[in-house]
Amino acid sequence: TFDPLIIREAIEFEMSRNGQVFFINNRIKNIHELEDIIKREVPDARIAVGHGQMDPAKLESIIIDFVNQEYDVLIATSIVESGIDIPNANTIIINNAQNFGLSDLHQLRGRVGRSNKKAFAYLLAPPLHTLTPEARRRLQAIENFSELGHGFHIAMQDLDIRGAGNLLGAEQSGFIADLGYEVYQKILTEAVNELKNDEFAELYHEADEDNKISGENFVDDVQIESDLELLFPALYIPNDSERITLYRELDNMEKESDIMQFTERLEDRFGKIPPEGRELILVVRLRSIAKTLGIEKVVLKNGRMSLFLVTNSESPYYQSKAFDKLLNYIQKYPRKCELKDRNGRRSVSIQSIPNVETACMVLSEINGL
Structure with missing residues (x-):
């Protein structure tokens, strides 16, 4: 708690080893009262006062003089929180510490201990039982996490206290x-x-106009089902965790440039990619084109490709250019295409699709119509 005796002992000890003291008080209104208290308790101390409402030139002069060790104590607001590196200042006293955020306290504490001298940080606050639970947790956290490298723990504690x-x-x-x-x-x-x-359709009217050009905005993700062998064989990538990491990386890709770079890295590390691995990589391209065409699900089984369209039959997708492209392809190849509508679920079935590469070629052709 705020005690003139503690303040006097802290300042006198620091002065006895030719050090300097930061005294942080975030209220300008009573900052000169603190100056009077310190003058009374430590008459020999050379004291300077600095805060953000001062003339910039005067404030700069005070800080430079403090750096040059012309003052023993700098009474200031939290303006010293960042950007000031004074190795000779190794004691900081923070008044009303309960009013500071946890990150602020951590930053202020970091102003001392920047040399080979042991540093001290005094947090002055009312008795803990009189504080709010959040303020009490902040002070306890800054006390508990005082070792080098504890910044991450403080950040997590701050996130936990404030919420995200x-x-x-x-x-x-x-x-x-x-x-x-x-x-x-x-x-x-x-x-x-x-x-x-649904609820905010009017606000996104312009986005709906764009949807008439592409079906991509109607589909969030495209499911791929297949009876083909699509994998990186254990003989090609022996480490299980390595394969899982590569599968995850591949699953998050969308751009063609990412696929090309991934393929190059894979060949550089493991050698020539086997056919089933190349087919797996092509799935990313297949999914990307299918999303552009407004296809929710692609099934590759028994040499046939089934394209399942947007489930909502009243969706504006069925008036979009993406759907028109599908219809144009069906009209172009009526013998190998079939438009189905079973239990309200619309799909297009296309014959003679033996692998993912052929499926990509067909969808690219549809997209180009």
């Missing part, structure tokens, strides 16, 4: 832990798009 909003805060963290971040993001994106298309 509804999406990643305590209310939702359990769901993220159960589902995984990627799946949670997909569900969240679907929910946002659903609101865009």
Whole structure:
């Protein structure tokens, strides 16, 4: 707690080893009262006062004089929180520490201990039982995490105390832990798009106009099902965790340039890619083109490709140019294409598709019509 005796002992000890002291007080209104208290308790101390409302030239002069050790104590607001590196100042006293944020306290404490001398940080506050639970947790955290490298723990504690909003805060963290971040993001994106298309459709009228050109905005993700062998063989990549990491990296790709770079890195590390591995890589391209055409699901089985379209039959997708492209392809190749409508689910079945490479070629052709 605020005690003139503690302040006097802290300043006298620092002065006895030719050091300097920061005294932080974030209220300009009573900053000169503190100056009087320190003058009374430590008459020999050379004291300077600095705050943000002072003339910039005068403030700069005071800071430079303090750096040059012409003052023993600098009473200041939190303007010293960053950007000031004074190795000779190794004691900091923070008045009313309960009013500072955890990151602020951590930054202020970091102003001392920047040389080979042991540093001290005094946090002056009312008795803990009189403080709010959040203020008490902040002070306890800054006390507990005082070792070098504890900045990350302080940041996590700060996040826990303040919360990170509804999406990643305590209310939702359990769901993220159960589902995984990627799946949670997909569900969240679907929910946002659903609101865009239904409840807030008028606000996104311009986006709907763009949808007439492309079907991509109607589909969040494309499912791929196949009876083909699509994998990196264990003989090609022996390490299981390595293969899983590469599968995950491949699954997150969308751009053609990313696929090319991935293929080059793979060949550089493991040699020539086997056919089943090349087919797997082509799945990324297949999914990207299918998304552009507004296809929710692609099934490659028994030498046939089935394209499942947007489930909602009243969706504006069926008036889009993406759907027109599909219809044009069916008209162009009526013998190998079939448009189906079973239980309200529309799909296009295309024959003679033996592999993913052929499927990519067909979808590219459709997209180019």
